[in-house]
Amino acid sequence: MSTTTHFVGDTAALTGRSLRHISRSMDTIVTTAIMPVAIMLLFVYVLGGAIDTGSTPYVNYLLPGVLLITIASGVAYTAYRLFLDLQSGILERFQSMPIARSSMLWAHVLTSLAANLVSLVIVVGVALLMGFRSSAGVGAWLGVAGMLVLFTLALTWMAVIAGLSAKTVDGASAFSYPLIFLPFVSSAFAPTESMPGPVRWFAENQPVTSIVDTIRNLFAQQPVSSDLWTALAWTLGLLVVAYAVATTTYRRRTA
Amino acid sequence: MTTHAPAIRVAALAKSYKGLQVLRGVDFDVARGSIFALLGSNGAGKTTIVRILSTLLAADAGTAAVNGFDVSTQAPEVRESISLTGQFAAVDEVLSGRENLALVARLRHLKDPGGIADDLLRRFALTDAGARKAATYSGGMRRRLDIAMSLIGHPPVIFLDEPTTGLDPEARLEVWRAIRQLAAQGTTVLLTTQYLDEAEQLADRIAVLHDGRIIADGTLADLRKLLPPARIEYVEKQPTLEDVFLAIIGGGSAGAAADRSTRKES
Numbered sequence: 001m002s003t004t005t006h007f008v009g010d011t012a013a014l015t016g017r018s019l020r021h022i023s024r025s026m027d028t029i030v031t032t033a034i035m036p037v038a039i040m041l042l043f044v045y046v047l048g049g050a051i052d053t054g055s056t057p058y059v060n061y062l063l064p065g066v067l068l069i070t071i072a073s074g075v076a077y078t079a080y081r082l083f084l085d086l087q088s089g090i091l092e093r094f095q096s097m098p099i100a101r102s103s104m105l106w107a108h109v110l111t112s113l114a115a116n117l118v119s120l121v122i123v124v125g126v127a128l129l130m131g132f133r134s135s136a137g138v139g140a141w142l143g144v145a146g147m148l149v150l151f152t153l154a155l156t157w158m159a160v161i162a163g164l165s166a167k168t169v170d171g172a173s174a175f176s177y178p179l180i181f182l183p184f185v186s187s188a189f190a191p192t193e194s195m196p197g198p199v200r201w202f203a204e205n206q207p208v209t210s211i212v213d214t215i216r217n218l219f220a221q222q223p224v225s226s227d228l229w230t231a232l233a234w235t236l237g238l239l240v241v242a243y244a245v246a247t248t249t250y251r252r253r254t255a
Numbered sequence: 256m257t258t259h260a261p262a263i264r265v266a267a268l269a270k271s272y273k274g275l276q277v278l279r280g281v282d283f284d285v286a287r288g289s290i291f292a293l294l295g296s297n298g299a300g301k302t303t304i305v306r307i308l309s310t311l312l313a314a315d316a317g318t319a320a321v322n323g324f325d326v327s328t329q330a331p332e333v334r335e336s337i338s339l340t341g342q343f344a345a346v347d348e349v350l351s352g353r354e355n356l357a358l359v360a361r362l363r364h365l366k367d368p369g370g371i372a373d374d375l376l377r378r379f380a381l382t383d384a385g386a387r388k389a390a391t392y393s394g395g396m397r398r399r400l401d402i403a404m405s406l407i408g409h410p411p412v413i414f415l416d417e418p419t420t421g422l423d424p425e426a427r428l429e430v431w432r433a434i435r436q437l438a439a440q441g442t443t444v445l446l447t448t449q450y451l452d453e454a455e456q457l458a459d460r461i462a463v464l465h466d467g468r469i470i471a472d473g474t475l476a477d478l479r480k481l482l483p484p485a486r487i488e489y490v491e492k493q494p495t496l497e498d499v500f501l502a503i504i505g506g507g508s509a510g511a512a513a514d515r516s517t518r519k520e521s
Contacts, residue, residue, distance in 0.1 A: 006364060009361075009364065010362060013358060013361040013362055014358075014362075016358075017347065017350065017358055020349065020350060020354070021349045024349055025349075088345055088348075089341045089342075089345035090345040090346070090347060092306075092311055092339070092341060092345065093339060093341060093345040093404075094362065095310075095311060096309040096310060096311060096334060096337065096338070096339040097334055097338075097359070097362055097363065098331060098334040098335045098363070098364075099362050
């Protein structure tokens with residue numbers, strides 16, 4: 001009996017397990033959504049008036065960046081849960097059983113995807129209450145969803161690396177802090193033209209800007225231009241590298 | 256693989272961690288259906304042996320076979336044959352006892368996981384606690400759940416790594432009962448322990464692991480022969496604190512306590 005034939009069933013069983021962890025501690029989803037919502041309130045009602053975004057309402061302008069911050073803070077929980085599985089010995093128990101070994105990681109990844117989608121829906125809901133409007137049709141919304149799913153997958157596999165190699169619980173989630181900070185030095189909150197030279201150069205060439213611009217243009221029914229390809233190259237590239245490093249780390253840890 | 260082949264065969268097993276030699280050539284056989292105790296102090300390498308036998312760790316040298324399958328070249332077949340109960344009861348604290356059992360049944364690809372879970376909850380006297388989160392269980396209940404999880408799918412070989420470490424005396428007796436039940440059904444049990452009385456009470460065969468080597472291996476009677484024959488001395492037998500504790504809490508263990516005092520007199 002080959003273990004590979006069990007991959008789907010094993011992944012389903014283990015995903016069911018970690019989804020229960022989330023549904024029994026909904027606070028993890030709420031806390032994931034609270035910070036982005038707070039940032040959104042702060043920027044729209046306090047700072048946004050001073051930022052010139054032309055004819056675009058500021059809430060429309062900043063929502064894409066806030067969505068990326070939501071994902072960056074959400075994946076920290078994946079690293080945290082994986083670290084706990086490793087520490088408690090439950091991972092070893094599963095690995096001494098005749099199951100597809102990679103199903104353990106995929107279960108955490110799929111759970112991260114589900115949890116982040118719920119958080120994103122909450123944040124978009126609050127944005128709608130704050131006056132966010134989009135003329136985007138079904139196709140554009142699907143494009144936005146696809147972009148966010150890719151970004152979540154890339155960051156989640158990075159979280160897997162952190163969870164597998166962390167020494168302490170705090171260390172497991174600390175990797176997400178720079179990721180949460182990255183949108184602030186991008187086109188997410190203010191046009192990059194307003195930034196001084198080196199900062200502007202960094203902002204225009206880091207992955208978040210192209211992803212934010214792509215999502216913003218999709219929402220605004222504007223052509224996505226070359227931003228889309230830059231964004232796809234960044235996210236797919238990050239995804240492939242993170243996946244490769246994560247699976248190698250996993251194999252080494254469980255040799 | 257013949258039925259007479261040992262359930263576990265370990266030969267010249269060696270392992271070091273960063274230059275520190277933990278195992279320096281370990282050899283032993285475990286007969287089918289027996290309880291084998293690996294006795295040793297903390298850090299003697301007991302857990303390392305269990306991790307190698309359960310395919311979680313690769314040995315540096317030597318061979319190990321479980322149920323006739325080599326642990327390094329036939330790992331999937333070994334995993335089909337074994338069950339591991341770790342030193343720190345690895346149960347999912349967020350799930351209920353019943354969900355923990357059903358999850359393992361599902362991962363062992365068995366039909367009717369719910370039915371299997373209910374049956375085990377009954378056998379291990381956990382039915383009333385079945386719907387509660389495992390985080391709320393006492394140490395003894397957790398360990399019982401942990402052992403129940405290892406029985407799912409009837410693996411022929413079970414590894415119990417320090418199954419009673421950290422348990423109170425009553426819970427310890429409960430776990431012993433569960434282990435005896437297992438062996439009665441024909442399961443081979445490899446047990447590691449640092450408690451001498453545990454090995455004495457449960458094991459058909461005892462191996463002493465010291466400094467990365469097996470320095471003694473045999474039945475309790477064999478090991479006794481290593482020392483000069485007993486002299487008869489008359490000693491006033493005071494009940495031990497454990498005897499008193501168990502008697503006054505009345506946990507159905509008076510028999511075991513009496514059992515122990517008679518043995519000590521011999």
